[in-house]
Amino acid sequence: MSAQRVTGQLTVAQLIRFGPLGSARCYSEAHLERLVTGVTLVSDLDEARQCEPKTAMVVHPVAAHGVWALEAALRCAWERNAACVVAPDSVMVRASTTQLAERLRLPLLTVADPARIALDMAVAIADTEAARARLISRCAVLFGERFSLRGIVGVINAEVPGVIAALVTKDGHLLAGRAAADTFPPDGPNAPGEDAATGGASAFAEDAAEEHRLAVAVPSADGRAWATLVARVSAPGPSWTETVETILRLARAPLASAGAGSRLSLAHQGSRDRLLMETLLGEGPTVQGRRLLPSPRAGASHGAESAVGAEELARDAGWPIDGRLVAVHLRPLQPDRDLEAASPAITAAWREDLAEAPLVPLANGWATWYTGEDAHPRAVERNVRRRLASSRIPLPLCAGVGTEGEGMAGLRRSLREAELAAGSAGGQGDQRVECYGELGPRAVLAALPVAERAVAARTLLAALLADPKAEVLLRTLTALLDCAGSTGQTATRLGVHRNTVLGRVERIRAKGIDLDSPDQRLALHVACHALLATGEARDSGRPARPR
Amino acid sequence: MRIGVRLDTCGVYGALLDRGRVLRARSTRALGDHTADRLPGPRGDRDPLPERPHPAAPHSAPHPRDRASPELALLRELLTAAPVSAHRTASTAPAARTKPVTSVTWDISGILESALTAPHGSRYRAQRVxxxxxxxxVPVAPAGGGHHAPIITSLVSRRAVVAGGHDLFGTELVALEAESVSAAVDELLAGGARAVAVTGTGAAACSDHEVAVAAELLRRRPDVRVCLSHEAGGLGLLEREAATVLNAALLEVADRLISQCEEATEALAGSPSCWFVTGDGGRVTGRRLRWSPVTGLAAGIAAALIGAARLARVADAVVALADDRALTIGQVRDGLPHIEADLVGSNGIRTSVPQSVTTRIPVHRTSAAAQLATRSRHTSDVVAALRPEGAELAEALPRHAEGGPRQVRPDADITAVGAAMTEPSAWIDLLVPADTPEGLDRHQAEAEQRALGLVAAYGAHPGSAHLVRSTATAVGYLRIYRLQVRAGSHGGPDTGRPAQGGAAAPEPAAGQARGRSTAGEAQ
Amino acid sequence: MNGAPAPSPATGVVHRITADDLPAVVAGHALLSSGGGGIDGLTLSVAELLRRHGPVELVPLDALPPETHCAAVGLAGGFAPLLELPPGGDESVLAVRALEERTGNRLGAVVALNSAGPNALFPIAAAASLGLPLVDCDGMGRILPLINMTTYALGGLSATPLAAVSQTGETAVLDCSTARSDRLLRGIVEASGGAMLCALYPTTVGRLRGVAIEGATSRVMRVGELLTGENRHAGLLAGLARTVGARVLASGQVTALDLPTPSAGARHFPSVPTSIVVSDPSGDGPVVRLEAQNEILLALIDGAVTAAVPDVLCLLDRQRLQPVSLENVALADHVDVLVVPAAPMWHTPQGLAMAGPRAFGFPVRHPAEEVSR
Structure with a gap:
């Protein structure tokens, strides 16, 4: 693309020579000197009849029923004094259509993706000097009228053609705008983006090559680096990029002041919360020589004194740790996920109300708690289940809910219970929520280190695991053992008919598993939990979902 | 050099061509009547052809040994007559003399056409079928079937209906009954049938029933001549039957005629190849025409259209051919006559065999110009006399310089000239079911390959075969396409076909043209 | 069966159709059907029936008592099957008898489903074989692809019960809604060879008043007389303008023939669209594009819709002065594009909804709607 700065209005010829129509096939070469002041994208002939004068009429593929429809569009373009007609290349343009275009003195061009070209042309047309000035001043005025992060970024997305903008934290958390602005894959902006509107692979490459990412650092009110305003520019040209960058810079001050009101960045807050939580739980008990919760960092203070100090710190931070509360532990379904990276997104997604307790990142998941008179495990379970189902949660999670507690001590206990319950839920799939109170002794099973047991269990249950429906059978067996052999309860818990359970039990028995021998039952129970917890029974690559 | 000959009931008309130019022409007024021989006037003579016996006629005297074959006598004359020196430059004349004749192309359509209606006892009479x-x-009205064309009715001595048939997709509608076939065959053979035309419903899509009937006929009488409608191809039971009946009726006549022509050609020095013009403006070998004489009908007009356009040096034209009473108007596109299948021929019969699209309009000299003007394509109009008697009518049209048509006046029979200029060709007409554009493309590509293969098989120069037209026409209501493929070939070096764009650069003026020895044309 | 009302005496007979009239009918049918192939087999059969049974009385609608039972006769299917399977001659009797048996009413008159294309001839054959008068009216005034696209249906008549007979003699009687009739019949037609003769729209003469296009058969004959008798181009065009209101939309040479991909809306029509361009090859004149699906449905001149179905669009060969059928249209043909206006009933909003361009998948307005906007 040429660096030529176009000062006046663009002509069709200039759009072809320097602009987005460079890849278009031109059928009628006369009258390319027509001025183009805008773009009209038409998706039916009635829209074509309303085409704005002096605009480029871009015929969307849905309007191109055939050559006749293209000719009808040409006619409308002529009647409305359009500058040129751009059609999808899926329409076979033959001599007669070219002849018509020439008769009507209208340039006729075809492109692979008219909708995209329409956008690019809108950008190019907006990129003349006068248009640039108009656009910049309009954005500046609008920035002054918006007081939220979202509103300010929204101005860019709405007003600047071909630009997708977003405000993200340093660690990639989206604060405002459209996530698509910052979704270039790690190897740079040249790989295919998610803009799948285009057809073939070649179009992808071409599009991607023309995309450009702009980033402007936005300081917090105290002047430190806080967030980045990023923009994906789909039709970059040197002068246009400059324009977009100018607009992004204009947005910095309004963003900084809008952001100052809100607190520190979430990531910053997350690490602070974690430190505080680890301090709070520092003297927690251990189970089988293993700390249920991570030990506080070396160098952190020990003893009751420090715990009291920590409690005060928590109150200072605004944590609601007085009165009745119920703890919740969130845990990723796949334990090997990088939790540090996921934390800000999870934190942001979880929060509905700033007044509630923070979601505190821990080494193996996230902890939080519910307070108030209605902090009851059942209600909490329902609430957690709903939140886990939210599409904003970026990775599969399960959760455990503790029993009610009072004050700091109660929180500690409830948190431990929640962690145990989460361990139990972990074996059972995405969005699974377990309440410690209903788990009973199974919590012990869930707390057992599973890796070594899984090896033994695989041997023990080899016949069952060989079954094509191994996972279903294993789940049924586990539930049956959990329910002390009651097929009715098992059916309720699995949400299937009792006859289904009976059928599966028959199948399980057919695999040589003796459900009636009391001395085998515990071993079997442990083995089942171990396998479920390690995901052994799952089909390769497909995460299990309950039912 | 090439020779073209028109064979008619009233004479033999020959032309010797070199690179698309007429070197010499001879005619014998009637077969076996050697006294009517004559030579055309000198080239520079603007008088029309007819009724002017050439004074210097020594060469027209037939050699005694040629008495039995006027065709051969004519060919010999064409080769031996001294060229009229005034009409060639010194440089080209010797070359013309020494060059061998590579081909002789015959138009026998005149005799074939008259054979269809010839009375009993005629020398050439189509056999009953x-x-x-x-x-x-079995049809109710007319009972037992029938045909709308009187000539077909007169040629068909006996009819039989056999239960069977397919639809256009090739699906069997009714199973062929062996007993009904056997009974029909019995009856026909008992009636003395020597040639049988078999037309099956849906045979263009599936020929099984026709073939089974033919097999039964041949099993009973191996010497009976059987023609099957799917060989003619095309859509329409009656159209295919007409083609098949004509074919069967002409087998015998064509065989005799072709043999005579081949003998005459073989007797020439240099053993030139022997060809026959077909109704689509192409040419085939005698062997091919013996098998399918119906394609030889309407060949004369096709050849004349080619001859007139070629001599006018245009590839694209409306051509008006004048005889004493009418103008026959046809079109030439890219050097070949515009043809269609299913046309009603001059004999009033609609057949599936392609022929040139022509209109015959009876005109008087005074209205000829107006008639032509209303049919003009505004590209290039050419007028030639189809028969000597038509020269007067052609003359009556305005001159080219006055905005009238380009007049072509070779001192030769225009049909014979055109015949010499023909090239091997092929025509394929079939129905294919097609649900997808890809399926249709595949069928069409196959048909095109077959047509090109046929042109090569019919004797085209290697590599010269090309597609003239390939159309896939949607057949209404059903997902069936009618594929029509016409293939032609470029001739050898001696054809003198106008190059592409020849129409745009015609010879400038008549006098100059003749002076440069572009013989045969005059304006 | 109810007693059939006696056909009225020959008062008000428009014409007695004999075999001698057939050439005119044959010539005329082609113009009102975007051309059409040779139908020699059908003509031969109808001529034989007329000779055998005597002339057919062509009567105007009001010449018959209103209670006279009648039904439409017409072929459903394609040209090509008709050529390959010419009628045996007794199909119309079989179809009418099957319908009479189903309805219990003996017919007193025959009407045409559509007096265009081969369907201009079949009602004559039916009337001749049955010894009944033929009412001079039809339900389309042209060819339309569905048997329920008629002014009969527009006026509320039911297309069914319907009896259909194939050339193989197979008979089917359909009892269904008018809306479903074409779809159901189509399956049977395709299986039976591609064309079936139908007796349908069983009704009475009284109920036909106001819903039939009157004078349809005599109109075809007048057009045919012009096409067979007039050999001057100007004279023919003037005659067609006089008799059927035909006007020349454009003249030129066929410069392109396309087989475009079918538009989405056209899927349920079993035809394959064809696009024809008529223009001046030198590139000076207007570009006329004709969009066709069996029939020419839309004419755009320089991209503007200038004529559309249900008006009849057809090509007239300027050289031969004959209609050019879509099957036979060829590149470089020199043609006039003619438009023959449809009956006023078709230009009502309901008529255009049923048989206007949008019914064929073209998202455009008929020029008549454009004017009234």
């Missing part, structure tokens, strides 16, 4: 139809049901 038995017609078998394979139909799902």
């Amino acid at each position: 038995a017609a078998v139809r394979v139909l799902p049901r």
Whole structure:
């Protein structure tokens, strides 16, 4: 693309020579000197009849029923004094259509993706000097009228053609705008983006090559680096990029002041919360020589004194740790996920109300708690289940809910219970929520280190695991053992008919598993939990979902 | 050099061509009547052809040994007559003399056409034919079937209906009954049928029933001549039957005629190849025409259209051919006559065999110009005399310089000239079911390859075969396409076909043209 | 069966159709059907029936008592099957008898489903074989692809019960809604060879008043007389303008023939669209594009819709002065594009909804709607 700065209005010829129509096939070469002041994208002939004068009429593929429809569009373009007609290349343009275009003195061009070209042309047309000035001043005025992060970024997305903008934290958390602005894959902006509107692979490459990412650092009110305003520019040209960058810079001050009101960045807050939580739980008990919760960092203070100090710190931070509360532990379904990276997104997604307790990142998941008179495990379970189902949660999670507690001590206990319950839920799939109170002794099973047991269990249950429906059978067996052999309860818990359970039990028995021998039952129970917890029974690559 | 000959009931008309130019022409007024021989006037003579016996006629005297074959006598004359020196430059004349004749192309359509209506006892008379139809049901009106064309009715001595037939997809509608076939065959053979035309419903899509009937006929009488409608191809039971009946009726006549022509050609020095013009403006070998004489009908007009356009040096034209009473108007596109299948021929019969699209309009000298003007394509109009008697009518049209048509006046029979200029060709006409554009493309590509293969098989120069037209026309209501493929070939170096764009650069003026020895044309 | 009302005496007979009239009918049918192939087999059969049973009385609608039972006769299917399977001659009797048996009413008159294309001839054959008068009216005034696209249906008549007979003699009687009739019949037609003769729209003469296009058969004959008798181009065009209101939309040479991909809306029509361009090859004149699906449905001149179905669009060969059928249209043909206006009933909003361009998948307005906007 040429660096030529176009000062006046663009002509069709200039759009072809320097602009987005460079890849278009031109059928009628006369009258390319027509001025183009805008773009009209038409998706039916009635829209074509309303085409704005002096605009480029871009015929969307849905309007191109055939050559006749293209000719009808040409006619409308002529009647409305359009500058040129751009059609999808899926329409076979033959001599007669070219002849018509020439008769009507209208340039006729075809492109692979008219909708995209329409956008690019809108950008190019907006990129003349006068248009640039108009656009910049309009954005500046609008920035002054918006007081939220979202509103300010929204101005860019709405007003600047071909630009997708977003405000993200340093660690990639989206604060405002459209996530698509910052979704270039790690190897740079040249790989295919998610803009799948285009057809073939070649179009992808071409599009991607023309995309450009702009980033402007936005300081917090105290002047430190806080967030980045990023923009994906789909039709970059040197002068246009400059324009977009100018607009992004204009947005910095309004963003900084809008952001100052809100607190520190979430990531910053997350690490602070974690430190505080680890301090709070520092003297927690251990189970089988293993700390249920991570030990506080070396160098952190020990003893009751420090715990009291920590409690005060928590109150200072605004944590609601007085009165009745119920703890919740969130845990990723796949334990090997990088939790540090996921934390800000999870934190942001979880929060509905700033007044509630923070979601505190821990080494193996996230902890939080519910307070108030209605902090009851059942209600909490329902609430957690709903939140886990939210599409904003970026990775599969399960959760455990503790029993009610009072004050700091109660929180500690409830948190431990929640962690145990989460361990139990972990074996059972995405969005699974377990309440410690209903788990009973199974919590012990869930707390057992599973890796070594899984090896033994695989041997023990080899016949069952060989079954094509191994996972279903294993789940049924586990539930049956959990329910002390009651097929009715098992059916309720699995949400299937009792006859289904009976059928599966028959199948399980057919695999040589003796459900009636009391001395085998515990071993079997442990083995089942171990396998479920390690995901052994799952089909390769497909995460299990309950039912 | 090439020779073209028009064979008619009233004479033999020959032309010797070199690179698309007429070197010499001879005619014998009537077969076996050697006294009517004459030579055309000198080239520079603007007088029309007819009724002017050439004073210097020594060469027209037939050699005694040629008495039996006027065709051969004519060919010899064409080769031996001294060229009229005034009409060639010194440089080209010797070359012309020494060059061998590579081909002789015959138009026998005149005799074939008259054979269809010839009375008993005529030398060339089409034989009567038995017609078998394979139909799902015996027709009620007309009872037992029938044909709308009087000539077909007169040629069919006996009719039989056999139960059977397919639809256009090739699905069997009614199973062929062996007993009904056997009974029909019995009856026809008992009636003395020597040639049988078999037309099956849906045979263009599936020929099984026709073939089974033919097999039964041949099993009973191996010497009976059987023609099957799917060989003619095309859509329409009656159209295919007409083609098949004509074919069967002409087998014998064509065989005799072709043999005579081949003998005459073989007797020439240098053993030139022997060809016959077909109704689509192409040419085929005698062997091919013996098998399918119906394609030789309407060949004369096709050849004349080619001759007139070629001599006018245009590839694209409306051509008006004048005889004493009428103008026959046709079109030439890219050097070949515009043809269609299913046309009603000059004999009033609609057949599936392609022929040139022509209109015959009876005109008087005074209205000829107006008639031509209303049909003009505004590209290039050419007028030539189809018969000597038509010269007067052609003359009556305005001159080219006055905005009238380009007049072509070779001192030769225009049909014979055109015949010499023809090239091997092929025509394929079939129905294919197609649900997808890809399926249609595949069928069309196959048909195109077959047509090109046929042109090569019919004797085209290697590599010269090309597609003239390939159309896939949607057949209404059903997902069926009618594929029509016409293939032609470029001739050898001696054809003198106008190059592409020849129409745009015609010879400038008549006098100059003749002076430069572009013989045969005059304006 | 109810007693059939006696056909009225020959008062008000428009014409007695004999075999001698057939050439005119044959010539005329082609113009009102975007051309059409040779139908020699059908003509031969109808001529034989007329000779055998005597002339057919062509009567105007009001010449018959209103209670006279009648039904439409017409072929459903394609040209090509008709050529390959010419009628045996008794199909119309079989179809009418099957319908009479189903309805219990003996017919007193025959009407045409559509007096265009081969369907201009079949009602004559039916009337001749049955010894009944033929009412001079039809339900389309042209060819339309569905048997329920008629002014009969527009006026509320039911297309069914319907009896259909194939050339193989197979008979089917359909009892269904008018809306479903074409779809159901189509399956049977395709299986039976591609064309079936139908007796349908069983009704009475009284109920036909106001819903039939009157004078349809005599109109075809007048057009045919012009096409067979007039050999001057100007004279023919003037005659067609006089008799059927035909006007020349454009003249030129066929410069392109396309087989475009079918538009989405056209899927349920079993035809394959064809696009024809008529223009001046030198590139000076207007570009006329004709969009066709069996029939020419839309004419755009320089991209503007200038004529559309249900008006009849057809090509007239300027050289031969004959209609050019879509099957036979060829590149470089020199043609006039003619438009023959449809009956006023078709230009009502309901008529255009049923048989206007949008019914064929073209998202455009008929020029008549454009004017009234």
